[in-house]
Amino acid sequence: MDFLKPRSHRMNRRRRIYEGKAKVLYEGPEPGTLIQHFKDDATAFNAKKHEVIEGKGVLTNRISEYIFQRLNDIGVPTHFIRRINMREQLIREVEIIPLEVVVRNVAAGSLATRLGLEEGAQLPRSIIEFYYKNDQLNDPMVSEEHITAFGWAAPQEIDDIMALAIRVNDFLTGLFLGVGIRLIDFKVECGRLWEGDNMRIVLADEISPDSCRLWDVKTNDKLDKDRFRKDLGGMIEAYTEVARRLGVVQDNEIPHSGGPRLVQ
Numbered sequence: 001m002d003f004l005k006p007r008s009h010r011m012n013r014r015r016r017i018y019e020g021k022a023k024v025l026y027e028g029p030e031p032g033t034l035i036q037h038f039k040d041d042a043t044a045f046n047a048k049k050h051e052v053i054e055g056k057g058v059l060t061n062r063i064s065e066y067i068f069q070r071l072n073d074i075g076v077p078t079h080f081i082r083r084i085n086m087r088e089q090l091i092r093e094v095e096i097i098p099l100e101v102v103v104r105n106v107a108a109g110s111l112a113t114r115l116g117l118e119e120g121a122q123l124p125r126s127i128i129e130f131y132y133k134n135d136q137l138n139d140p141m142v143s144e145e146h147i148t149a150f151g152w153a154a155p156q157e158i159d160d161i162m163a164l165a166i167r168v169n170d171f172l173t174g175l176f177l178g179v180g181i182r183l184i185d186f187k188v189e190c191g192r193l194w195e196g197d198n199m200r201i202v203l204a205d206e207i208s209p210d211s212c213r214l215w216d217v218k219t220n221d222k223l224d225k226d227r228f229r230k231d232l233g234g235m236i237e238a239y240t241e242v243a244r245r246l247g248v249v250q251d252n253e254i255p256h257s258g259g260p261r262l263v264q
């Protein structure tokens with residue numbers, strides 16, 4: 001009588017493959033697929049700061065779906081297949097390369113701190129950085145030398161990852177500029193997708209205000225996770241604004257969008 005149980009109970013029966021800070025991966029309906037579930041958890045500083053922000057997972061799922069679909073459309077290979085429901089998407093199972101690939105256009109965050117740059121200064125050119133994905137070590141920055149010496153990725157794979165990162169940066173910069181948003185920096189993860197004996201590097205994980213710095217072009221307002229990291233408040237409103245500008249949610253779908261509400 002499974003159908004009588006609440007949906008959440010049924011879903012918990014699925015085999016959980018991996019649980020991260022903001023997402024859970026479940027076994028997919030077919031071999032080679034997984035279900036990526038977006039949680040409402042917001043974490044920062046390696047989860048030393050943690051809060052549940054109701055509705056965040058719905059927004060990151062929808063925004064990431066939109067961006068990955070657009071990337072698929074222009075021929076950038078990604079793990080994304082399709083969105084399944086408000087919080088979940090069907091993805092291809094890939095072997096995640098243990099690197100956080102950060103692309104920066106404007107000085108902010110750890111780069112501004114490390115090199116003493118003024119936040120908001122345009123960089124001479126886009127810069128790619130690699131961080132070793134390891135929570136115990138706080139995701140330390142690493143060079144290509146470390147990556148190849150420790151075998152996290154081969155030199156050709158690093159070239160593929162960098163080419164992918166630049167394409168994503170160019171595409172996202174234009175996409176966001178078109179809706180009045182400046183793409184300051186972002187983080188992506190890549191994976192190896194095996195098709196028979198062939199392997200190619202594809203974009204994995206998510207792209208959302210959790211993984212990008214997004215500033216309003218006119219006001220420089222932060223429309224991303226820095227609202228949470230820096231205790232600025234209004235995180236869900238900022239994510240909703242990004243979704244609204246991208247046309248991902250319609251005005252009538254937006255919760256708490258002004259006007260009186262029934263309190264239950």
Ligand code: AIR
Nearest residue numbers: 109110111185186187210211212213
């Ligand atoms: N990032 C890095 N680790 C996790 C995330 N989400 C993203 C940040 C920011 C960029 O990578 O959201 O967009 C650079 O972060 P930082 O802290 O190194 O300046």
Ligand code: ASP
Nearest residue numbers: 021043044045046047048
């Ligand atoms: N999400 C990571 C954490 O939990 C890093 C960050 O986005 O600040 O620490």
